[in-house]
Amino acid sequence: MGLNILAVDDSRTMRDMVRLTLASVGMNVTVAEDGVHGLELLEGSLPDAIISDINMPRLDGFGFIRAVRGIDRLRAVPILVLTTESAPELRARARDAGATGWIVKPFDPRKLVHTVQLVTG
Template sequence: MAKKILTVDDSASIRQMVGFTLKSAGYELGEAVDGNSGLRLAQSARFDLVLTDQNMPGMDGLTMIRALRKTAGYASTPILMLTTESSDQMKAQGRAAGATGWLVKPFDPQKLLDVVKRLVG
């Protein structure tokens, strides 16, 4: 059975690129445009991995991660940040919020696949 991945990003082009990359590798995908809709989608369906941006309108990525970690079934689900933010301080905040890993945009599709495969197979 294909692993399900939730991608949360306000950029349609990023969602499209991530979607193409992951679907081509056989993963199922759910998409959300911001943290609020991402959280609602994660609460209504079970995902094996969550991939989120940081800077989004409404609820940002770190806030969504904190909320997800309190949601049933997501305490140990891998959550990757895919964002333009690359400072050590922001990465530390991500780890403290519960992020499993961090990828910087623009992303290398093969690196994304390698990380996803390592986390969920």
């Protein structure tokens, strides 16, 4: 498939799970440990999709998504939120920030792959 994905999560275990899941179907996954690190990695790249947690140190998912949407060349990149949170008001806040979709942890690997394929379609 060859898609380039940026996964942003403060949990090393979660970063590894996302990377292994997507790499198993041929996607290239770059990982960042929080929103600040994610923005640093985006300076020189244009991923096909971004997956971001919400609750992270330094820069949370909402701030990260808003920052990404403020960069012209990244405006159309799909952003999926992958989080333990499921409250409707948080989903609405993520959508307002510019998120494309929402996946609740723990995630089903097949669903994650399918959703990434769907939004990059």
